[in-house]
Amino acid sequence: xxxxxxxxxxxxxxxxxxxxxxxxxxxxxxxxxxxxxxxxxxxxxxxxxxxxxxxxxxxxxxxxxxxxxxxxxxxxxxxxxxxxxxxxxxxxxxxxxxxxxxxxxxxxxxxxxxxxxxxxxxxxxxxxxxxxxxxxxxxxxxxxxxxxxxxxxxxxxxxxxxxxxxxxxxxxxxxxxxxxxxxxxxxxxxxxxxxxxxxxxxxxxxxxxxxxxxxxxxxxxxxxxxxxxxxxxxxxxxxxxxxxxxxxxxxxxxxxxxxxxxxxxxxxxxxxxxxxxxxxxxxxxxxxxxxxxxxxxxxxxxxxxxxxxxxxxxxxxxxxxxxxxxxxxxxxxxxxxxxxxxxxxxxxxxxxxxxxxxxxxxxxxxxxxxxxxxxxxxxxxxxxxxxxxxxxxxxxxxxxxxxxxxxxxxxxxxxxxxxxxxxxxxxxxxxxxxxxxxxxxxxxxxxxxxxxxxxxxxxx
Amino acid sequence: xxxxxxxxxxxxxxxxxxxxxxxxxxxxxxxxxxxxxxxxxxxxxxxxxxxxxxxxxxxxxxxxxxxxxxxxxxxxxxxxxxxxxxxxxxxxxxxxxxxxxxxxxxxxxxxxxxxxxxxxxxxxxxxxxxxxxxxxxxxxxxxxxxxxxxxxxxxxxxxxxxxxxxxxxxxxxxxxxxxxxxxxxxxxxxxxxxxxxxxxxxxxxxxxxxxxxxxxxxxxxxxxxxxxxxxxxxxxxxxxxxxxxxxxxxxxxxxxxxxxxxxxxxxxxxxxxxx
Numbered sequence: 001x002x003x004x005x006x007x008x009x010x011x012x013x014x015x016x017x018x019x020x021x022x023x024x025x026x027x028x029x030x031x032x033x034x035x036x037x038x039x040x041x042x043x044x045x046x047x048x049x050x051x052x053x054x055x056x057x058x059x060x061x062x063x064x065x066x067x068x069x070x071x072x073x074x075x076x077x078x079x080x081x082x083x084x085x086x087x088x089x090x091x092x093x094x095x096x097x098x099x100x101x102x103x104x105x106x107x108x109x110x111x112x113x114x115x116x117x118x119x120x121x122x123x124x125x126x127x128x129x130x131x132x133x134x135x136x137x138x139x140x141x142x143x144x145x146x147x148x149x150x151x152x153x154x155x156x157x158x159x160x161x162x163x164x165x166x167x168x169x170x171x172x173x174x175x176x177x178x179x180x181x182x183x184x185x186x187x188x189x190x191x192x193x194x195x196x197x198x199x200x201x202x203x204x205x206x207x208x209x210x211x212x213x214x215x216x217x218x219x220x221x222x223x224x225x226x227x228x229x230x231x232x233x234x235x236x237x238x239x240x241x242x243x244x245x246x247x248x249x250x251x252x253x254x255x256x257x258x259x260x261x262x263x264x265x266x267x268x269x270x271x272x273x274x275x276x277x278x279x280x281x282x283x284x285x286x287x288x289x290x291x292x293x294x295x296x297x298x299x300x301x302x303x304x305x306x307x308x309x310x311x312x313x314x315x316x317x318x319x320x321x322x323x324x325x326x327x328x329x330x331x332x333x334x335x336x337x338x339x340x341x342x343x344x345x346x347x348x349x350x351x352x353x354x355x356x357x358x359x360x361x362x363x364x365x366x367x368x369x370x371x372x373x374x375x376x377x378x379x380x381x382x383x384x385x386x387x388x389x390x391x392x393x394x395x396x397x398x399x400x401x402x403x404x405x406x407x408x409x410x411x412x413x414x415x416x417x418x419x420x421x422x423x424x425x426x427x428x429x430x431x432x433x434x435x436x437x438x439x440x441x442x443x444x445x446x447x448x449x450x451x452x453x454x455x456x457x458x459x460x
Numbered sequence: 461x462x463x464x465x466x467x468x469x470x471x472x473x474x475x476x477x478x479x480x481x482x483x484x485x486x487x488x489x490x491x492x493x494x495x496x497x498x499x500x501x502x503x504x505x506x507x508x509x510x511x512x513x514x515x516x517x518x519x520x521x522x523x524x525x526x527x528x529x530x531x532x533x534x535x536x537x538x539x540x541x542x543x544x545x546x547x548x549x550x551x552x553x554x555x556x557x558x559x560x561x562x563x564x565x566x567x568x569x570x571x572x573x574x575x576x577x578x579x580x581x582x583x584x585x586x587x588x589x590x591x592x593x594x595x596x597x598x599x600x601x602x603x604x605x606x607x608x609x610x611x612x613x614x615x616x617x618x619x620x621x622x623x624x625x626x627x628x629x630x631x632x633x634x635x636x637x638x639x640x641x642x643x644x645x646x647x648x649x650x651x652x653x654x655x656x657x658x659x660x661x662x663x664x665x666x667x668x669x670x671x672x673x674x675x676x677x678x679x680x681x682x683x684x685x686x687x688x689x690x691x692x693x694x695x696x697x698x699x700x701x702x703x704x705x706x707x708x709x710x711x712x713x714x715x716x717x718x719x720x721x722x723x724x725x726x727x728x729x730x731x732x733x734x735x
Contacts, residue, residue, distance in 0.1 A: 256595055257612065316588045321571075325579055328568030335566045336580030337551070398570035 048262045068446065069391050069407045072439070076411060080418035089418055093286035096297060100220050100365050102413025103299050104129070107358030108380065109387035109405030110310050111351040116388055117314070118326045118347050119397025120171060120178035124185035125355045126380030128163055131189050132156040132356025133363040134196045137204045137370045140213050149215040153360060157353045163189070164352025165345050172344035190377045197372060206368030213368070219302060220364040223295030226283035232301070233275045241268040299361060303406065306357065310402035323347060327397030379433075386440040387412045394447050412436055479542050480505040481671040482527065482558075482640055487536035489522055496522040499536070500697045502690055504640060509662060509672045511686030511703070513679070515715050518692040520675050524642050527673075528560040529553035559633035560642040565625055567632075569618040573610060574598045576617055577632040601635045602627075605664055609657075623654025627661055640671040647681050659685050679708055691725075693718035699725035 080089040088094060108125055115122040139145045139152035147155070167185050171178045194200055206213040224232070244264055251258040279296060287293030314320035322343050325333040334340055363370040391408025393400030419431045480503035489497040497519050504510050514520045525531040527538075529547040538545050540556050547553050553560070567576045574591070577598045583590040598613055607627040610620065617625060626646055633641050643662065647655040662685045665672050676682050682689060683703065690700040691714040698718045699706070705727070710720040718724070 251592060254592055254596060256592060257614070312588075318582050318584065318589065321575065321579070321582060321589060324570060324575075325568045328570035329566065331564070332566035332568045332576075332579065335550070335562075338580055398568070 048260055048266075051260065051263055066392060066403060066407055069404065069411060072390070073407065073411050073414065076414050076418065080414070080421070084418065084421045085423060088421060092281045092284040093293075094417070094421070095281050096286060098413055098417045099410070100297060100299060101417055102410045103220065103303060103365060104358045104362040104375070104380070104409075105383055105387045105412045106303055106406045106409030107306060107361060108355050108384040109391060109393075109409045110306060110402045111354035111358065111405075112384050112388045113391075113393045113400050113402060113405040114310070114314075114323065114347050114354070115178070115351045116327075116385075116393050116395060117323050117397060117400055118344055119330075120344070120347070121182065121385070121395075122164075122167070122178065122348065122351050123182040123381050123385075124163075124167065124189055125182075125351065125384055126375070126377035127186050127189035127193060128160050128352045129355040129359030129362065129380065130193050130375060130377055131163070131196060131359065132160040132352075133359030133361075133374075134193055134204065134370055135159055136216065136356075136360045137206065137363055137368075138196065140206070140216060141204065142207070142210055142213070146212075149212050153216070153357070156356045156360060160356035160359075161349045161353035164355075165349035167352075168345035168348025169341075171348065172341040178348075186377065186381065193377070194372055197370065200372050203369055203371040205370070206363075208368065216360065217364055217368040218298055220297060220299045220361055221367065222298040223282075223293075224298065224301075225295050226279060229279045229282065229296040233272075233279055237268065237272045237275060240271070244268065299365075302361070306354070307402050307406050310354070314402060319343070319346070324398055327399075329398075383412050383416075383436060384409075386436050386443075389447060390436075390439055390443040392443075395444065396447070411439070415439070481541060483539040483542075484527070485537045485539070487523070487526060487533045487538075489519075489526060489531060489533050496695050497526070497533070498695045500692070500695075502697060502700065503688075504671045504673055505688070506639065506671045507666060507669045508687040509666050509674060509685050510688045510690055511682035512673055512675045512690050512692065513677075513682060513711055513715055514692035517694075518715070519695040520692055521644070523692065524560065524644060524673075524675060527553070527558060527640075528642060529558070554636065554638075557637055557639035558642070559636065559638040559640070561626075561629045561633050561644065561646065563644045563648060565629040567617045567625060567629060570616060572616050573602075573613040573620075573628050576628060577601070577635060579632075581636070597635070598631075601631050604668075605631055605634070605661055607631055607661065621654060622650050623657040626650065626654075626658050630658075630661055630665070634665060634670065638670065640673070641665060643672065643674045645675055645677065647676065647678060655681070679711060682711070683708070691715055701725070701727045 077090060081087055108129055111129075112122060112125055115125075133156070136152045136156040139147040139155055140149055145152075163185070167178075167181050170176050170181045197204055206217045208214045208217050244267075248258045248261070248264055278300065282296040282300075283294050285292050285294055314323060322333060322338045325336070325338060326340060326343050326347075330340055333343075362375060366374050387408035388400070388405050389395055389408070390411055391400070391404030391406070393404045393408075415435050416432050419428055419435060422428065422431075424431065482502075482504040484500060484502040487497050487500040487502075488495070500519070500523060502510075502523070512520055512523070522531060526533045527547070529550040529552050532546075532548060538547065540558075545552075545556065547556070547558070550560075568579065571579065574595050578594045583594050583597075585593070595613065602608070602610070602613065605627070607624070610624055610628075617628065620628065630641070630643070630646070646658050646662070650658060659681060662672060662674060666685075666687070674681070674685060686703050688701065689703050689706050689711065691698050691711060693714060693716075696718065699711075699714045699720075705725075713720040714725065
């Protein structure tokens, strides 16, 4: 912790439920100031003002959840809007395209987050994702296997999950560093990908006239009409909002600390506003005056479902809890009866299965064309790890959420597309590496410094 | 945990002549050619704190691990509440109500207090974690132990002081209907104030009727909390008896030479420590 922290402690310890019973024991928190910043503000704040002060304190200690990446996204958006020719960056057509482009990074970053949380890394995530996409695209070919779309997707997820489990087993059972195992996997599967595609020059493409193949094409390219978009948004906001408020009410009934009502209402309102903004942007005609293009790409709800599923799995299930425990202190988890190999293998397997979905969406984004030129697995994995870390997932394990991967992926996609809009000619390609690389280094610096900070607290 | 607040019931409160909660007889343990324990006898009565002393390599950790189920003795008998038992794993030990707080505490820094206390034994409702019940139960346990200095039981363990971490680790151990708690060097890394806090906590555990064994190098702590003292010397139990039988000088001699003033330990009243 930095020594110059002189901010006064704002909340009264007597207000916490544990504190009110403090009869006969003095408050021995010698470093209350330091400890203060490590406590999520919603735990101690009883009013909105207190919450804001506690949040500020936490942000200054580099320990602040999604806020840095959200601010980075805003900064990137503003800067590119100013410097792109004709100020084109924030045009609705571009925003929708950026989301499509970012999809693969978002999904892969969620996948990578799972492995990063257990303090490992998966460098094969790009190659495995491309294999997943290629498998699904191959299996729906007609003439060819002509599998139904859902079976093809399921097969891709299962095969990639098995690949992940295999790599995970090498890491978990033989304790070979994940870096080495997945680096080998990255090269191995990059080669196998070319075999699956049928040679370095061949392309597997979807025939959009066949409904079965068109479904996979539509996963990114298909559009929901704005009216349905509004209805879905309203249903989601109302359902999520009431369930949040009911949980809060239940906690209050049982005399547990709950964040102030105003805060929850503001949060629900923010979600509603962001959702409404997305629907409005998607409702603007992105085509020409002759051919109207409006609607919300399918991929937006798909990403939200993946995000929701992983948020639920990581925050509300036993498996998720063990993921965090293994990342935080494997020895503690082992003594608590958690099987470390089992959790590690499952983490790698689910990472690869999630990545496979990202690979399928990537092919769909490229108008249903899959070839070795679709994406470079090496660049894909670098962008993925960068997205997760920029989003706020710790490289050292145990800290981060699925939402961090999504926001990091959006930032990376935004930078990549913004640079391509700049018409810099020969400078454009180097910048697509340099900018994310620079942002990644800054994110890692923040990660390291905050880790050092919270480590210092324990040395009492 | 309600039983922490209740007065101890039954005859388990270890007075003289009462059957100790855990009784070890003739425990041998060797690792390859190295004999770590030679026929160790030990009584751990309920409602009393037993201080286990010994120099480095005397066999304190091995003996603790035998009780905790991490090692199995080669020979010897264990009686828990008078019944012969075989503790083959830490799970067996937990099932009996034996919990161990190791020196490294085994807390995950990134998880909060509740999450740590329930790690491996999470409460579920409809397949999802039941955070609210876990939080209530954890709060109740901490309140019962009067661990009240934490600001919020939802704060990550990383933000706790050393004494608070020790308290959380102990609370985690006693939350599960435990009857015997083994504490390995509970004050080793703590400052004066925090040591005070932990020693008070140990006394409260005893007052709720638990059997407690404290492994410690620090004789101040031993004399502060222990009702009984057991001294290991090169794998043998050289002295075991009420704390009144010992003074600082004699414990140090037992620890370093196995005898005090050249004579082996002779129990004042009840027969125990066989050399």
